[in-house]
Amino acid sequence: GMFQVYRVAGGEAGMRHFMAQFGPCLKWPWTKLMDVPEFNDELVDLIATQSDDQAHGLSIRELEKIRDENLVAIMEALSKQNKGKGWGAGALHKDYTKQLARLAAKKPTASKAVEKAKAENPKKKKKG
Known part of the structure; x- marks a missing residue:
């Protein structure tokens, strides 16, 4: 309340x-x-x-966690409305979670700066 x-x-x-x-x-x-x-x-x-x-x-942190979980649950319910397209904040939540899933599915690649540094300073083999 x-x-x-x-x-x-x-x-x-x-x-x-x-x-x-x-x-x-x-x-x-x-x-x-x-x-x-x-x-x-x-x-x-x-x-x-x-x-x-x-x-x-309950502590303030516990109450905040409960509040946040409830807000996410509301947005998830709204994301299923409008024939699955989402409604209001639910549509935004649906688009955001799709975008996160796409980003998470991408294989990480070395940045161009890292690739350039490796090319300029190749590792030397250890003498042994």
């Missing part, structure tokens, strides 16, 4: 850090047009505690 996104955005310091960065915007003038809670230490403690509970002890 959104709180997990904010927790990850806070980095290793988590939700408290995120709230310290962005919480003060709750005091901006246009927030008076909405029902916005008062930004204070009590609110930060409440949200940070709820965020800790929601994370079930």
Whole structure:
């Protein structure tokens, strides 16, 4: 959910850090047009505690890995839409993975600079 996104955005310091960065915007003038809670230490403690509970002890790095795997899964699902051509980010993902597969299938070749250096400085046979 959104709180997990904010927790990850806070980095290793988590939700408290995120709230310290962005919480003060709750005091901006246009927030008076909405029902916005008062930004204070009590609110930060409440949200940070709820965020800790929601994370079930997972580190920020673990949450990032879960997020990334889920995003890739969404793109892979989208890549199968539109009669197999892909849709939106899925089409881009499909084209990108095809390009990577083509590059991986190519046999590595020595660069021209390496070939030139070998031609200019052939290895001498060891005397023995």
